[in-house]
Structure formats: structure tokens, C-alpha cells
Amino acid sequence: MHLSGKHAFITGGGTGIGLAIAQSLAAQGASVTITGRRIDVLKDAAASFGGLPLALDVTDPDATASVVEAAIAQNGPVQVCVPNAGIAEGKSISKMDLAFWRRTMATNLDGAMLTIQACLPSMLTTDWGRVIAVSSIAGVRGLRGAPAYSASKHGLIGLIRGLSEDYMGGPYTFNALCPGYVDTPIVTRNTDDIAARAGMSKEEALGTMVRSNRHKRLIEASEIGEAAAWLCGAGSGSVNGQTIEIAGGQV
Known part of the structure; x- marks a missing residue:
């Protein structure tokens, strides 16, 4: 229960990878806030581990700031920030319009930045913190037929690496989980x-x-959840600015 007393904030936490991470962190004692667009799904998910469900569209800057503020008011400073919300749609560049490109970036990259930006000030008031972004193997090697998705996930890794340099030497780490399918x-x-x-x-x-x-x-979603819990565990403080590739072998 090494996360007892710590607040984890997870976007896209109602299903899949986000829910698995929420359950793993809650099992280690964290108070967990999960967000997503569908409040009914969030409520059902939160009931499985005693979490706080809050509706949020991460592409909305004002909503992101206010929802994080509400979560902090109930659960305290965010010490584990997990920007996980994302969309995964394939479309070749010849069939892609600018609206599709911008929607992908707004959710997968802008949404992650806004989430971290809103959570980080509270984290910096504490003596320990973890930012664990959910990228993808597509952020490491690219995915055929999905250039927008690949670009957004590469950008997310760049964001994490930049932040790790900004806060190097402190008690806060920034890493990206990069699952395969x-x-x-x-x-x-x-x-x-x-x-x-x-x-x-x-x-x-x-x-x-x-x-x-x-x-x-x-890959089982629980495998990603356990990887996130490991990044919050004892001895993880020197893992910083890294891509944790979870794809069954070398990329």
C-alpha cells in the first residue's frame, strides 16, 4: 500500500488501459480520480475500486483545469498524473483531411499537455510525483496506415522527455508507457x-x-496497469524520461 495517501488522476479511465491503471494504483492504496466523456461508464468503473468519477473532454482547456481543481479539492494534490485519454483511428495521408488531423492531435497530444499542465502545480507542492503518459509502440516506430496517430504518439513522447529534463534532479519523474496491441x-x-x-x-x-x-x-490491459504501478514503486526514482515498451519483444 505504498501509494496510501496519494492522489492519482487518470484520463480515459473508464475502460481499457485507463481502467486497468486505475485499478492497479487503487490496489496500492491510492485515491484515484478517473475522467472520461461518458459519466455512466465512469461511475460503473469507479465503483469497482472506490474511485472518483468526473466527466471531462480533455480537448477543452477550461474544463480540464476545472475538473482537476475539483479532483484536488476532494482527493488532495495530484501526485500521480496519467494522461491516457486518446483516440486510435487509421487513415492514410491521401484520405486525411485537416479536421481529422487536428482532432487526433487535440485529443492525443493537446489533451495530454493540458492534463499535465493542470495537475503539475499541485504535484510540485509535494515531495514526490509521477507523470505516466500512455503513448504507444506507434510513438516509437510508427504505425502503417496511421500517420496522424503515430505523429501524436511521437509528440507525446517528446513532451514527456522535455518535461523530464525540465525537472531533472527533483523527486518527480516523467515516463511514457508504449504498449503494442x-x-x-x-x-x-x-x-x-x-x-x-x-x-x-x-x-x-x-x-x-x-x-x-x-x-x-x-497484451492484457492489466499488464499495462502493473507497469504503471511499478513506475510508482520503490526503486523507480532513477527511471525518468523513458519509453517503457510493452509489446512482447524487441521493437
Whole structure:
């Protein structure tokens, strides 16, 4: 229970990776706030571990600031900030319009920056803190057919590395988790999308994602949750500005 008394703030915490991280941190004693766009989903998720659900669209700067303020008022300074909210949609550059590009960046990169920006002042009033961004293997190597998504996740890693340099030597670390394909609702939606675009069966579409993970299986969301908990654990203070690649093998 090494996180007892500490407040974790997680965006996109109602399902998938965000929920798994919330459950892992709550199991270590943290008071956890989860946010997302669907309050009904958040309430059901929060009930599973005793968390605080708050509706939030991370692309809205004013809403992000006010929701973080409300979370701090109830749970205290944010000492674990997890910008996880994101969208994963593939579209080739020839079929991409500027609205699609900007929507991807607004959620995956701007939303993460706004979340960190709102949480960090309270963290800096404490003697310990962790910022754990959820990027992707696509942020390390790029993803075929998804240049906007890849760019947003590369940008998120750049943000984390820059912040790690800004606060180097202090009791705060900044790292990025970079999963491969995880068994979440996003993969289910992507399976349908790939099947439709490529003219293949859903089983064949799922197989392309499974084969992209080096160990040839989907990653469990709980594996990402445990990695986040490890970054909050004893002995993690020298892990800073890093990409933690969770993809079943070397990238």
C-alpha cells in the first residue's frame, strides 16, 4: 500500500488501459480520480475500486483545469498524473483531411499537455510525483496506415522527455508507457475497421494485430496497469524520461 495517501488522476479511465491503471494504483492504496466523456461508464468503473468519477473532454482547456481543481479539492494534490485519454483511428495521408488531423492531435497530444499542465502545480507542492503518459509502440516506430496517430504518439513522447529534463534532479519523474496491441474495446473497433477497409474477415483482421506483437498474442490491459504501478514503486526514482515498451519483444 505504498501509494496510501496519494492522489492519482487518470484520463480515459473508464475502460481499457485507463481502467486497468486505475485499478492497479487503487490496489496500492491510492485515491484515484478517473475522467472520461461518458459519466455512466465512469461511475460503473469507479465503483469497482472506490474511485472518483468526473466527466471531462480533455480537448477543452477550461474544463480540464476545472475538473482537476475539483479532483484536488476532494482527493488532495495530484501526485500521480496519467494522461491516457486518446483516440486510435487509421487513415492514410491521401484520405486525411485537416479536421481529422487536428482532432487526433487535440485529443492525443493537446489533451495530454493540458492534463499535465493542470495537475503539475499541485504535484510540485509535494515531495514526490509521477507523470505516466500512455503513448504507444506507434510513438516509437510508427504505425502503417496511421500517420496522424503515430505523429501524436511521437509528440507525446517528446513532451514527456522535455518535461523530464525540465525537472531533472527533483523527486518527480516523467515516463511514457508504449504498449503494442492491447485487448481493449479499441482493438475490437479497429478489427471491424481493418476488416472493412481491407476486405478481409474479422478473424483475419484481428490476426494482423496479434502478429504485430512480437510474442503473437494480445497484451492484457492489466499488464499495462502493473507497469504503471511499478513506475510508482520503490526503486523507480532513477527511471525518468523513458519509453517503457510493452509489446512482447524487441521493437
